[in-house]
Amino acid sequence: MRHRLTAMEIASYRENGFVVLDGIFDEDEVRRWREALDVALAARRSRLPLHEREYGSFFQDVDDYYDKVFTQKINLWMTSDAVRELVLDERLGAMAAELARVDGVRIWLDQALVKEAYANPTAFHIDAPFWSFHSDEALTFWIALSDATLQNGCLCYIPGSQKLKRFDNAEIGKDLGSLFDVYPEWREIEPVPCPVRAGGVVVHNGLTAHGAGANMTPNRRFAMTIAYMPDGSTFNGQQDVLTREQVEALSVGDPLDDDRQNPLVFPRPRARRGS
Numbered sequence: 001m002r003h004r005l006t007a008m009e010i011a012s013y014r015e016n017g018f019v020v021l022d023g024i025f026d027e028d029e030v031r032r033w034r035e036a037l038d039v040a041l042a043a044r045r046s047r048l049p050l051h052e053r054e055y056g057s058f059f060q061d062v063d064d065y066y067d068k069v070f071t072q073k074i075n076l077w078m079t080s081d082a083v084r085e086l087v088l089d090e091r092l093g094a095m096a097a098e099l100a101r102v103d104g105v106r107i108w109l110d111q112a113l114v115k116e117a118y119a120n121p122t123a124f125h126i127d128a129p130f131w132s133f134h135s136d137e138a139l140t141f142w143i144a145l146s147d148a149t150l151q152n153g154c155l156c157y158i159p160g161s162q163k164l165k166r167f168d169n170a171e172i173g174k175d176l177g178s179l180f181d182v183y184p185e186w187r188e189i190e191p192v193p194c195p196v197r198a199g200g201v202v203v204h205n206g207l208t209a210h211g212a213g214a215n216m217t218p219n220r221r222f223a224m225t226i227a228y229m230p231d232g233s234t235f236n237g238q239q240d241v242l243t244r245e246q247v248e249a250l251s252v253g254d255p256l257d258d259d260r261q262n263p264l265v266f267p268r269p270r271a272r273r274g275s
């Protein structure tokens with residue numbers, strides 16, 4: 001696995017709010033993580049690890065159309081030992097921390113996002129407003145476990161949109177461009193499509209506007225994503241992927257530092273000597 005970033009990649013991420021990191025995983029690693037994902041997906045019936053009704057309202061309102069945008073399974077690290085090894089990899093966490101310019105990162109969530117054959121496009125949106133903390137440095141690693149192409153729904157970004165630092169959003173619904181009603185200033189910016197070979201990782205800031213095209217092929221597009229939050233992030237009152245019980249135990253402003261939900265992946269806590 002390549003785990004060093006070039007100065008150009010870092011500068012490009014800072015400027016545009018996204019960057020394509022080619023060749024992070026080699027062929028054997030891609031095969032290994034694809035198999036792990038297949039097993040984890042087969043073992044997981046619900047979208048989230050526990051019974052769905054315990055999570056945020058977004059997940060209860062999911063409709064037929066959204067189900068045909070992608071097959072989405074969240075926090076597989078909690079239910080699959082193999083996926084946990086990938087998601088909690090300290091080297092990925094170190095790259096995330098370097099891009100975000102923070103001392104440490106925790107996992108906010110992971111997602112398998114499989115755009116099935118002939119799946120719907122992913123409407124433009126930004127990620128951070130969905131989450132249970134506010135940070136303008138949170139970021140997502142979108143790991144391509146099959147080639148992502150213009151034909152099968154690779155990601156597409158509005159460059160520089162992260163700089164606005166606003167947390168208003170549009171839903172991932174049938175209207176591909178409703179985000180541009182919320183942010184009319186982005187209408188004139190040319191979106192940048194990001195095809196990437198299997199084993200590459202596309203990174204985006206949580207405030208960078210993005211979407212993906214329809215899958216116009218008979219094959220499945222496989223991605224595994226990891227969303228990182230800066231260590232020290234605090235609860236903002238939104239439920240998102242937390243259970244009702246977790247939310248009831250939190251007050252706005254509390255640190256999200258429970259390792260059972262948001263493990264610190266960089267720097268990785270070392271076992272204390274003698275313990």
Ligand SMILES: O=C(O)CCC(=O)C(=O)O
Pocket residue numbers: 070113115122127140142153210211212223225
């Ligand atoms: O994979 C997709 O189609 C969309 C991914 C996305 O929106 C994300 O990873 O934040």
